[in-house]
Amino acid sequence: MSAPLRLGTRGSPLALAQARWVAARLGGASEIVVVRTEGDRDASRPLAEFPEPGAFTCALQDALRSGQVDLAIHSFKDLPVEEPAGLSILAVPVREDPRDLWISRSGAPWREAPRGARVGTGSPRRVSQLAALREDLAAVPIRGNLDTRLAKMARGEVDALVVAFAGVRRLGLTPAGAVPFPPEEMLGAPGQGALAIEGRADEGDRLGDALRALHDRDAWRCACAERDLLRRMGGGCHLALGALATLDGEAIRLRAAYAVEEGLRRVDVRGATPEDAALAAREALSR
Template identity: 45%
Template structure:
């Protein structure tokens, strides 16, 4: 590979949670094996890490986990940022670009409980912890008899609260547990019919400044070679659904895509639930669901598939669910 001449070292901006550091160290190892210069980490605390007493939808949404990292990219103190893609807003600020996604880990949601093996095994009135509206609405649809209580904090904090007895069970992304060697904490995983994942769940996204191809051509080319194309196309289809519907932490929206065995046909599913402040009438409508599939080889085709699912979701009742969030 061509030797890099742009910088004497490369810096990765990352949050400082144990999972975020694992993710950044994973990218660091991949780059370090291919670049002659040292690759270093710049650990940062974001507002999303600091605000733990309110839901993300009340204090600014997903962007709270990436803003400080983008500032480091902008001022040149870092050259790339590594994110859990599900935490990345659907529209990046001007001047930034999603450069690559690595091969996806298990995208499913995991049921974690010291006493109950599955959602079905939890007795009526059981307490489940999650602060995700997407998870909350799907849990309510499956088990309206349960108590769903807020749960914030990094992965270790959430597990500690469960172990202290604050909850009977909690729902977490399977990917994070597996990456940290905690797969034994998973009692069961939800299939897509029970709990459709968030757009981008299980995937790592690498963000750079938009001028990186000119400023750092060697780094840019290397990241393109590391980009996992099936994941890249699948997450673009998923993010197209969220983008078109204004997806945020205040909207219970799920989207997940995967390729069929032929490696050409991408199947995309979407689920939309009533919003955080929905009326009892809207809650009674339940969830809108839709799916579509098509041959996909380009980002444009992936995003077109996403828009097909958006249209189908709207036709399946999504328009009524969206009305309060999009008045007029």
């Protein structure tokens, strides 16, 4: 009888929900191993103050290298733009909703929020796109898991939140006053809504059968286009860049929003491959 697959994950409610989702679809025996990352150990420090890259991934990757775990389950958006030597993304499952979600204490959509409403988000990407929608909204840095953020809003520390819709769905939550942003208004982080199952590069063949049924080629192509754009822009999670890739036949449509000194720059391009789409978007953003 083969040993159970050890799945490494962060210990947040969302990360555990994602790991359980993967375990249920792998078939066979598996064991969830919680690994504390730097981002988890210091939950009060703003993410912008963490050294790049990998505040939420490096400890999991170390656990892979040491043999503590067989696979690491990541939120794709948390991955560094360059894959570390000896490791490989072995599968990307079907993608959850990649949009951002507006949640307000009053139930009002963003257009109807009071002037100067305090919006909980520390993401430069969200801050810049919110400012393009309404300059009067006041972004308030906020950290913690979704329940923590909702509790802070209920206590009146903020009037509204902007969070990833995928996390809300994976946790099975239905917060009142929740409205998804269409891509025309706000674009999520590169890779948002996708999971990445990472393993040791030399074990891809051994684990291939278990992972093949989980892998979604469309999700992989789209997430890779977004990640490659982020790499070409020279950034990580601190870069004020939103991106969303979708399929247009066999081509990849890539929309991006990037904060520059004079405001928000938006582009909408197509490419035959993830790399082609990312290059076209990079060139368009640089004009």
